[in-house]
Amino acid sequence: MADVEMRTESKDDDWVRIESNDGFSFLVRRRVANISGTIKNSLDTESGFSEAESKTYVAREYRGLIIQKLLEYMCFKAHYDKVGPKEEVPVNEFLERIPAEIVLELLLAADYQEM
Amino acid sequence: MSYNNVRGPTSALTEFLRDSGITATTIARRSATANRPAAGPSNTLEEADNVDANQEDGVQAARRRTRSSNRRSGYVSDELDDPASPTKKRKLSRSAEAKMKKKQGEKSKKDDKDDEDEDEDAYTALSRSMWSIAGSPSKPPVGNFDTCAKCQKQFTVSKYTVAADPGPGYLCHPCAKSSGNDPFKKPTVPKKCKPTVTKRVVNSEERLFPSLASLCIQIISRYIDDIEALGDIGTLNMEAISKAISKNRSLTSANAHLFYGPEITVLTLYDATKLTPDALSTLAHFNPNLTTLRLDFCGLLSDEVMSVWSKSLPNLVSLQLLGPFLVRPPAWINFFESHPQLECFKITQSPRFDVKCIETLITTSQKTLRALGLKEIGKISDEFLNCIKLLEGQLTYLDISEPSESCSEVAIIDMLSTVASTLTHLDLSNHTEVSDKVLQQGLQAYSNAITSLGLRNLPELTDAGVANFFNSWTSNPPLTFLDISRIHLLNKGALLAILAHSGSSLQELNINGWRDIDNEALEEIGKQARDLKKVDLGFCRGVDDFTVKSIIEGNKGGLQEVKVWGCNRVEGKWTVSGKQRHIRIYGIESH
Numbered sequence: 001m002a003d004v005e006m007r008t009e010s011k012d013d014d015w016v017r018i019e020s021n022d023g024f025s026f027l028v029r030r031r032v033a034n035i036s037g038t039i040k041n042s043l044d045t046e047s048g049f050s051e052a053e054s055k056t057y058v059a060r061e062y063r064g065l066i067i068q069k070l071l072e073y074m075c076f077k078a079h080y081d082k083v084g085p086k087e088e089v090p091v092n093e094f095l096e097r098i099p100a101e102i103v104l105e106l107l108l109a110a111d112y113q114e115m
Numbered sequence: 116m117s118y119n120n121v122r123g124p125t126s127a128l129t130e131f132l133r134d135s136g137i138t139a140t141t142i143a144r145r146s147a148t149a150n151r152p153a154a155g156p157s158n159t160l161e162e163a164d165n166v167d168a169n170q171e172d173g174v175q176a177a178r179r180r181t182r183s184s185n186r187r188s189g190y191v192s193d194e195l196d197d198p199a200s201p202t203k204k205r206k207l208s209r210s211a212e213a214k215m216k217k218k219q220g221e222k223s224k225k226d227d228k229d230d231e232d233e234d235e236d237a238y239t240a241l242s243r244s245m246w247s248i249a250g251s252p253s254k255p256p257v258g259n260f261d262t263c264a265k266c267q268k269q270f271t272v273s274k275y276t277v278a279a280d281p282g283p284g285y286l287c288h289p290c291a292k293s294s295g296n297d298p299f300k301k302p303t304v305p306k307k308c309k310p311t312v313t314k315r316v317v318n319s320e321e322r323l324f325p326s327l328a329s330l331c332i333q334i335i336s337r338y339i340d341d342i343e344a345l346g347d348i349g350t351l352n353m354e355a356i357s358k359a360i361s362k363n364r365s366l367t368s369a370n371a372h373l374f375y376g377p378e379i380t381v382l383t384l385y386d387a388t389k390l391t392p393d394a395l396s397t398l399a400h401f402n403p404n405l406t407t408l409r410l411d412f413c414g415l416l417s418d419e420v421m422s423v424w425s426k427s428l429p430n431l432v433s434l435q436l437l438g439p440f441l442v443r444p445p446a447w448i449n450f451f452e453s454h455p456q457l458e459c460f461k462i463t464q465s466p467r468f469d470v471k472c473i474e475t476l477i478t479t480s481q482k483t484l485r486a487l488g489l490k491e492i493g494k495i496s497d498e499f500l501n502c503i504k505l506l507e508g509q510l511t512y513l514d515i516s517e518p519s520e521s522c523s524e525v526a527i528i529d530m531l532s533t534v535a536s537t538l539t540h541l542d543l544s545n546h547t548e549v550s551d552k553v554l555q556q557g558l559q560a561y562s563n564a565i566t567s568l569g570l571r572n573l574p575e576l577t578d579a580g581v582a583n584f585f586n587s588w589t590s591n592p593p594l595t596f597l598d599i600s601r602i603h604l605l606n607k608g609a610l611l612a613i614l615a616h617s618g619s620s621l622q623e624l625n626i627n628g629w630r631d632i633d634n635e636a637l638e639e640i641g642k643q644a645r646d647l648k649k650v651d652l653g654f655c656r657g658v659d660d661f662t663v664k665s666i667i668e669g670n671k672g673g674l675q676e677v678k679v680w681g682c683n684r685v686e687g688k689w690t691v692s693g694k695q696r697h698i699r700i701y702g703i704e705s706h
């Protein structure tokens with residue numbers, strides 16, 4: 001029974017945890033986390049990885065600030081990806097929110113996270 | 116209305132009649148209610164009208180006329196009574212009606228407003244048939260003589276005979292023809308003007324959601340003149356950033372500056388496609404202290420850039436280029452003469468690189484050159500090898516693979532006899548003339564340090580020859596890299612000899628295309644080559660799930676990649692015991 005429950009839940013919007021290397025921990029909807037290909041694969045319930053069982057993705061490479069921006073982009077994309085073609089995606093506003101100091105670090109993280 | 120214009124001119128009379136409410140429709144209605152076969156003389160006006168309106172369809176008209184006149188001449192007397200009854204009308208002009216329908220269909224697509232016109236058209240056929248009955252009531256039976264209404268000559272009535280216009284009477288054949296009414300003319304096939312499908316230009320703007328990486332690159336480009344704002348770059352891995360930016364052709368003249376600096380000595384750009392000649396020139400100006408430069412996809416590298424590089428980059432010792440197509444021999448020679456200290460020179464795909472270039476390179480850098488890569492150089496020939504011989508005692512890396520024409524065996528053996536003793540990497544791929552002799556007399560005799568060997572697509576090699584070579588190649592340490600793919604005849608003997616010689620240290624093995632090798636021999640890979648990182652078993656028909664499983668299980672844990680393209684017995688149904696490994700298996704067909 002428990003098994004079945006878990007599966008139906010994982011298809012829906014259950015929460016997953018993403019941890020940074022400096023002790024920050026973020027809870028996001030699985031739907032949002034799945035925007036990153038790397039996180040999606042790690043948390044895939046059929047993969048059998050320990051991450052999937054604990055529903056926790058530990059991003060050892062990144063500090064909290066970077067994770068925060070990654071998640072910000074993921075929420076941004078999750079929100080605007082579905083809007084109709086006429087609605088404008090405020091990309092520029094999002095660009096404004098990325099500080100130049102972290103952009104290289106963020107680029108590497110984004111590359112690794114396939115997004 | 117436009118439709119009428121197409122079909123022919125309308126006379127003033129027609130216009131007048133139409134204005135006073137007399138159209139073909141009304142005439143037809145009137146005649147239908149009057150219920151009489153032939154109209155009296157009062158009809159002549161309408162006749163003219165109709166003739167005008169329908170001048171074009173002469174043949175059809177003629178046909179109808181003949182038919183109706185037949186009727187009138189009494190062959191089908193019972194039809195005489197009501198020519199306007201609907202069923203008969205249809206009989207009369209079925210073809211015409213079909214035509215009409217077609218036209219109507221086209222028209223309605225074209226323009227829905229012209230409804231009235233359609234009505235008119237629908238009735239033209241009918242009224243015309245009426246007119247021929249009415250206007251020339253006595254078309255003589257076919258075969259009779261008649262007098263032409265125009266030239267007054269006697270002629271024989273045929274079924275093609277056309278009524279005079281205006282009537283009464285009939286025209287002889289020459290007159291009918293000269294009046295522009297060719298009786299034999301096939302009914303003009305309605306022009307297949309394609310219904311101009313109003314191209315519904317759907318504004319399908321495919322919106323790709325910008326990736327975070329692309330957004331970051333945008334920001335980098337924005338701050339490219341103020342690099343300090345991007346934080347301390349030194350702590351980050353520039354090579355990883357270079358790789359990330361090079362994806363999706365994102366590296367441009369604008370953001371390439373990120374990697375430049377006077378302190379930079381090693382520069383690698385993985386996709387220089389978008390770097391213009393100007394950008395490539397500035398690259399040299401901004402990085403004066405470069406010692407190692409690698410550019411992939413540098414298709415825009417031109418003579419001008421090479422001459423700029425010749426004047427700058429004084430410390431450059433290693434140059435690696437992928438795709439410098441445009442550079443001409445004088446530019447190469449100029450560059451080599453200005454850089455006499457090159458240690459590493461590797462180019463791929465340069466159809467203009469000729470023997471003069473290699474001569475200059477080797478004479479100028481003879482004391483220093485250690486690595487030479489001339490891959491996919493179209494002009495490579497025995498003369499090149501003669502030059503390479505001069506690098507005796509220092510050359511460690513030699514790649515002369517993928518020529519357009521194979522060098523001769525004699526020249527290769529001759530070259531190996533002088534340079535092979537120091538080589539650690541050798542690639543002779545696709546020199547199709549190479550046979551077992553080169554292995555025996557060139558490599559076995561002279562080489563003693565090779566760790567990486569490329570022997571792809573050498574069809575002259577035999578199983579026994581390769582087996583013999585590896586069994587007796589004791590002077591050379593085991594290989595770590597071996598590409599001996601696409602040699603179809605190699606088999607068990609060669610593989611076992613390779614594994615016996617190098618199995619203990621092999622990290623990459625490519626035996627793609629050994630089609631006849633069996634499962635049993637392949638399983639030896641798993642037993643003997645346990646340090647493999649990458650293995651390509653593509654198109655080895657003997658490979659099955661057990662082979663792959665044995666390779667994975669026999670491996671010590673470093674295996675990263677197994678390619679099984681074209682191995683159609685592999686189903687991917689093995690289960691591997693032990694710890695989870697990050698192995699990528701490519702090419703399983705059932706997936």
